[in-house]
Each structure stands twice: as structure tokens, then as C-alpha cells.
Amino acid sequence: MSYKTDIQIAREASKRPIQEIGAKLGIGAGDMLPYGHDKAKISQDFINSVQDRPNGKLILVTAINPTPAGEGKTTTTVGLGDGLNRIGKKAAICIREASLGPNFGMKGGAAGGGYAQVVPMEDMNLHFTGDFHAITSAHNLLSAMIDNSIYWGNPLDIDQRRVVWRRVLDMNDRALRDVVTSLGGVANGFPRQTGFDITVASEVMAILCLAKDLADLEKRLGDMIVAYTREKTPIYCRDIKADGAMTVLLKDAMQPNLVQTLENNPAFVHGGPFANIAHGCNSVIATTTALKLADYVVTEAGFGADLGAEKFLNIKCRKAGLSPDAVVIVATVRAMKMNGGVAKGDLGAENVAAVEAGCPNLGRHIANLQSFGVPVLVGINHFAGDTDAEVQAVKDYVAGLGAEAVLCKHWADGGAGIEEMARKVADLADSGVAKFKTLYPDDMPLFEKIESIAKNIYHADGVVADGKIRTQLKEWEAQGYGKLPICIAKTQYSFTTDPTVRGAPTGFTLPVREVRLSAGAGFVVAICGEIMTMPGLPRRPASEAIHLNDEGLIEGLF
Template identity: 80%
Template sequence: MSFKTDIEIAREANKKPIQEVGAKLGISSDDLLPYGHDKAKVSQQFINSVQDRPDGKLILVTAINPTPAGEGKTTTTVGLGDGLNAIGRNAAICIREASLGPCFGMKGGAAGGGYAQVVPMEEMNLHFTGDFHAITSAHNLLSAMIDNHIYWGNKLEIDERRVVWRRVMDMNDRALRDIVTSLGGVANGFPRQTGFDITVASEVMAILCLARDLTDLQRRLGDIIVAYTRAREPITCRDIKADGAMTVLLKDAMQPNLVQTLENNPAFVHGGPFANIAHGCNSVIATTTALKLADYVVTEAGFGADLGAEKFMNIKCRKAGIAPSAVVVVATVRAMKMNGGVAKADLGPENVQAVQAGCPNLGRHIENVKSFGVPVVVAINHFVSDTDAEVAAVKEYVASMGAEAILCKHWAKGSEGVIDLATRVAEIADADMANFAPLYPDEMSLFQKIETVAKRIYRADEVLADAKIRKQLKEWEEAGYGNLPVCMAKTQYSFTTDPNRRGAPTGHSVPIREVRLSAGAGFVVVICGEIMTMPGLPSVPASETIMLNAEGQIEGLF
């Protein structure tokens, strides 16, 4: 049996003019700033005008730990949004923008798949409306202004050894992780060691995704700590006088992007922090706007629930004053087999025993999400190789965890294949069963917050942090930052910091390598194990097979 590729399906989409899609949510064409015929930004003026409306129901889609077998979290987010519209509900989708790094690296695109996609797929996976370029430019403008300030006399008395603001680019490039700048003599400034992160790890990205409006954006940008003096006094972006110009560069990027699904339903695609090195959610302004316009808003949080969902609850919901009415955890039979010890090459044949052996990873995520006081449904994202016995094994296991698993065929059938899930999710959301609360209070110490996540979500025995890191956390508390949430940077592949430990391991430790204060975004980044804030390309990057065909169409994006 041969299947069409995602890009072939996307190319055949019967897209409607973006003004028609906006009209579904009551957005007039005057309030849409079009980028071509099939995408537009929603004006800040319109967003301001709907703030007094009641909120719809928020539904979070998360997943088990990702495996090479694939889970389909974005695909399920899109499918569920289409499914809710198909059963007569007014629903909108909120997802993140794609980074060029994984697109040309290993992961591929981020617009869903099969018949549950957001289009235009090619643009979304490439430059889209230029938001990531604006974020990269604003970030690097600040970098340039810091070095320029030091060059022209260093009036603020910045200690060049304590400049903590690195540069960014939206590409996987391991060669730039640690570099020396300003070589070549007096005219080029003072040499110092620095490096690049990927744009999605930038604090500017996090700020854009958490800011409520342009005023809030500029305030947050101004609060960024970029360096310290010899007396260890913090120097902010505001001190460098870069916050105004950065806000100008981000003016258009702050406005959410509206596109459509293959079934012409509205989708907001805005912001894109990774969940393994940042907070992993789309923008607050897109989500809160969608909640004013739709009765149901389906959004996702990156990677497994131990990362994306934890940060969605502890960071995004806390900062934005929102709460999910239901959570969908996506799993596949194939991924259960891999968690049960089966190699990717051997996933085809039926193996109920391996499915059962791998289910504890799913069970751990169900328990964790329930601990936030929200009801959970499991979506089994169907693959053609799944057998009835394997699906039954997952359903049986989930029932034993006090939840329900529903088989979904949206990849192959679009909304028609996800009606059961959409109906059940709407019932749960309408029943107002959620009693949401974050995992820890604001007033808990920073190290206790780290321990709480490590022990209650990762099920670790201990957190390993040397005296230097503990001292740094204490200093930040004394400086008034103790009430901030923590943003854990950890491998997405395991509950542990070892990417090869699948399943639901216990008896492990979480080593902290570094902590970074994101004062503007409003959280402390905790870098665990070997996770990198600038990824590298794999031995055979996806970019090797991305090209234009004879008709001038893009091939190789997926």
C-alpha cells in the first residue's frame, strides 16, 4: 500500500482565502494583515477589542516521551480541532511555529501530518511570516550593543568575563556553541569567550511568547540581565538602552499568525520555544485571543508531558492566568513497543507483550498530568500496522490507570477519524471537571522547585548540584527572583537525563550542569545532563534531500 507524503497532501489542499477563515472567528478582513492569500496576522487593535469576552474551554494536547517510531502530537492537535468543528463545535487550534534547525536536521516539519495538517505547510516550515527572523535580529542587536558599549569606554563598568548574553541563530550548528569573538586587534574590540544558542532557546523568544502586548513586551525586554559588573551588580537590556529598538523589530512579530487546516478551520501559529531547552508552548497572546473567539481551543506543548505539559502548567498557565479543562495524552502502539524494548526495525509484527511492557511510560505521564488536577484522555494515534490485540492492550492498561483511551485515525481520515475523541473531549470540557493547580507555589525556594519537578514528575531520587549552582540560586533569591518558576532543560527522550533510558525508570539522579536567569521572561532555566542549547545536525541531515523539483515545487519537507 502506498501513501501520499505530507507535502503531496498539503499541495492538494483546497485552501480558502484567509479572510474567509478569519470570518469563522468573527475577525473582519480589516483586522487581518495578509501575508499572501493564505496567511495573515491578527491586528493588536482587534485583540484589544475582544478582551471583555468570556473565555472558551482550553484543551491541551501532550504526549509520551518521543521515540523514533513517532507519536504525532501536532497531528493529533490539528485532527482534534477539525474533529470538534466536525461535530458542530466552534473550535480553534493554537500551535507553535517551526524552527529551521530541526526542519533541516532530523525532526522534519511541524505542521501535523497526513490529513490532519495546517497549511501552507511549506511556508510554515520555512520563513513563514518572518517572526523567527525578527526574534533573531532583536536578540543579536542587543548582543551588538553590549559589545559596542564596552568598546566605546564601558561607562557601565561591565565585567567582560561576566557577559551572560550569547548570540543566536535559527539553525543547528554545533561549531558555534563555544567561540571567541573580537579577535584581530584593537579595532575589533576586546576578545572574549561566548557562543551561540538556537533562536528557539533565546530569552527574546520566551518573552514574545509570554508578553501580553507591546508595552509588556518592552518592559520584559528591558528586564533582561545581560551582564554583571566586577562588583557583581546586574546590567540589564534597559541599561544598554536596547529595549526600545528591540521592540520596534518585534512589533509585527508580536501579532499572532492565522492560517487554516486542510479542512479550512482556523489555526493560530505563533511563537516556537523548544520544550527540551525552553518552555515549549505557543504564545500567550495567540492562546488568550483564541479563547475569546472560539468555544474550544486546542493547543499543544512540546515533546513529552514531563517537559511540555509540566511547563505549560507551571509556567504558561501561571503567567497567563489560564487553565486547561482537559488534557489529551498522545501515544502510539509502535512507541509502546519501543518502550517495551523492541528495535525500530522490528516494530511491524504483532507483539502484545512488548506493548504491555512499554505502557508504564504512558502510565507515568497519565499520573503526572492528573497531579495537576485536570482530567486526562489518551489518544491512540493509529498506524496501519497496529493490530486489534495491541490496541486492546493499550486501552486495557489505560483503563487500569483510571483513564480512557480512544483510537484515532485522523492521519488517514482527517476529522472523520477523530469524532470519538472530539465527542469525549467536549463532554469532559463541558462538565467542568478540572480543578487545576500548579505543582509548586511561587514562594517555594528555587532549589525546592527544581527538586519538586525532579521528584514528582521525573521520579528521581535526588538532584545533584554543586555548591556554585546552589550559591547562584541563593543569590538570585536574595536579589528578588525567588518567586520565579523553573524551566527545566532536559533530554526529551527519557524521564531521566539519559536519553537511552526508556520506560518509567526510578532510582535515578538529575544532575544540574548550569542555571540561567531569564529575568525578562520570568523564569530560571535549569540545564540538566548533556542537553545542548545549540543542537548539532545528525550524520545525514534532512537538508541533504530537500530541493526544488522540475516544476519548481519543494521536495523533501515532511
């Protein structure tokens, strides 16, 4: 049986003018800045005007640790939003924007799949409304101004060995991880070693996704630490006098983007930090706006629940005063079999024993999320080869943990294929049983916060870190940053820092290689294991197959 590709399905979509989509949420045409006919930004004036309204119910979609078998978290998020609208609920979707780097590498896009997609898919996965370009430009403007200040007499007494602000690019390019700048003589400045991160790892991206308005954005940008003096006194972005110009570059990017699903339901697509190297959530301003306009808001957090959901709950909810009413954990029968030891090439054969052997990974995520006081449902994202016995094995396992698993067929059938889950999620969100609490208090020491995540979420025995890292954390506490939450940067594929270790491992430690202070975003990043903040392309990148066909249409994007 042959299936249409995602891009074929997206091209056949019957899109409505974006003004009609906005009208479903009560957004007038004058409050939208259209980008063509099918996407628009929402004005800050309109956002300000709805702040006195009550919030709708917040539903978080997360997943097990990703596997090559595929889980379909974004697809489920989109499908659930369509399903809720289909059963008569007023629902909106909030997801992240796609990064160009992975699109041309191997990860693919971030618009969902099958008949549970957000459109226009090609635009979303390429330049979209230019938000990422604006973030890249603002970030690198600051880089240029730092080096310019050093060049013109260094009035701030910056220690060139202690410039901590790296440059960024929205592309996978391993050659730029470590570079030397300002070579070529006196006219080009003072040579120093630095490097590039991918744009989604930029603190500017994190700030855009956590700021509530332009004034908050400018303040947070000014609070960023970019370098230190020889006496180790911090130099802030506001000392460089870059915060004002950066805010100007980000003025439009700060406004949430509105698009639509294949079933013409509203979707906010805004911001895009990765969850393995950043905090992995769409923007606060998009989520809080959607909550004022819809009765149910379905949002996602990046990668597995050990990264995305943990950061959504401990960072985003803490910072924005949000409280989820229900959580859906996405899993697939295929991924359970892979966690149970089955090779990717053998996933097509029925293997109930392997499903059962792989379920502990799902079980750990369920228990972890329940510890936050939020009610959990499991969504089994259906694949055509799944057998009834395999699906039942997952349902039985989840039932044994006091939760419920629901089979979801939104990929093939759109909102009609996820109605049962939509009803159960709505009932759960309306029940008021959620008693959300964060994992650790603000006043816990920074190193203990890292230990709390390692032990309670990853189930590690402890944390291994050099004395200089512990000293650095204590120095930041002395400077007033001790109340900040922790953002762990590690592989998404495992609870450990070894991407090959699947399931629910125990008996390991979490090695912290480096810590970075994101004073503007308001968290401390702990880099663990061999995680890269600038990814590389695979041996055969997806970009090799991307081209325009004779009709001028994009081919090979998916």
C-alpha cells in the same frame, strides 16, 4: 500500499482565502494583515477589542516521551481541532512555529501530518511570516550593543568575563557553540569567549511567547540581565538602551499568525520555544485571543508531558492565568512496543506483551497530569500496522488507571477519523471536573522547586548540584527572583537525563549542570545533563535532499 507524502497532501489542499477563515472567528478583513492569500497576522487593536468576552474551553494535547517510532502530537492537535469543528463545535487550534534548524536537520516540520495538517505547509516550515528572523535580529542587536558599549569606554563598567548574553541563530550549527569574538586588533574590540544558542532557546523568544502586548514585551525585554559588573551587580537590557529598538524589530512578530487546516478550520501558529531547552509552548497572546473567539481551543505543548505539559502548566498557565479544562495524552502502539524493548525494525510484528511492557511510560504521564487536577484522556494515534489486540492492550491498561483511551484515525481520515475523541473531549471539557493547581507555590525556594519537579514528575530520588549552583540560586532569591518558576532543560527522550533510558525508571538522580536567570521571561532555567542549547546536524542532514524540482516546487522537505 503506497501513501501520499505530507507535502503531496498539503499541495492538493483546497485552501480558502484567509479572510474567510478569519470570518469564522468573527475577525474582519480590516483586522488582518495578509501575507499572501493564505496567511495573516491579527491586529492588536482587534485583540484588545475582544478582551471582555468570556473564555472558551482550553484543551491541552501532550504526549509520552518521544521515540523514533513516532507519536504524532501536532497531528493529533490538528486532527482534534478538525474533529471538534466536524461535530458542530466552534473550535480553533493553537500551535508553535517551526524552527529552520531541525527542518534541515532531522526532526522535520511542525505542521501535522497526513490528512491532519495546517497549511501552507512549506511556508510554515521555512520563513513563514518572518517572526523567527525578527527574534534573531532583535536578540543579536542587543549582542552588538553590549559589545559596542564595552568598546566605547565601557561606561557601565561591564566585566567582560561576566557577559551572559550569547548570540543566536535559527540553524543547527555545532561549530558556533563556543567561539571567541573581536579578534583582529584594537579596531574590532576586546576579545572574549562567548557562543551561539539556537533562536528557539533565546530569552527573546520566551518573552514574545509570554508577553500580553507590546508594552509588556518592551518591559520584559528591559528586564533581561545581560551582564554583571566586577562587583557582580546586574546589567540589564534597559541599561544598554536596546529595549526600544528591539521592540520595534518585534512589532509585527508580536501579532499572532492565522492560517488554516486542510479542512479549512482556523489555526493560530505563533512562537516556537523548544520544550527541551525552553518552555515549549506557543504564544500566550495567540492562546488567549483564540479563547475569546472560539468555544474550544486545542493547543499543544512540546515533546513529552514531563517537559512540555509540565512547563505549560507550571509556567504558561501560572503566568497567563490559564486553566486547562481537559488534557489529551498522545501515544502509539508502536511507541509502546519500543518502550517495551522492541527494536525499530521489528515494530511491524504483533507483540502484545511488548505493548504491555511499554505502557508504564504512558501510565506515569497519566498520573503526573492527574496530580495537577486536570482530567485526562489518552489518544491512540493509529498506524496501519496496529492490531486490534495491541490497541485493546493499551485501552485496558489505561482503564486500569481510571482513565480512558480512544483510538484516533485522523492521520488517514482527517476530522472524520477522530469524531469519537472530539465528542469525549468536549464532554470532559464541559463537565467542569477540572480543578487545576500548579505543582509548587511561588514562594517555595528555587532549589526546592527543582527538587519538586525532579521527584514528582521525573520520579528521581533527588537532585545533584554543585555548591556554586546552590549559592547562585540563593543570590537570585536575595535579589528578588525567588518567586520565579523553574524551566528544566534536559533530554526529551527519557524521564532521566540519559536519552537511552526508556519506560518509567526509578532509582536515579537529576544532575543540574548550570542555572540561568531569564529575568525578562520570568523563569530560572536549570540545565541538566548533556543537553545542548545549540544543536548539531546529523551525519546525513535532511537538507541534503531538499531542492526545487523542474516545476519549481520544493522536494525533500518531508
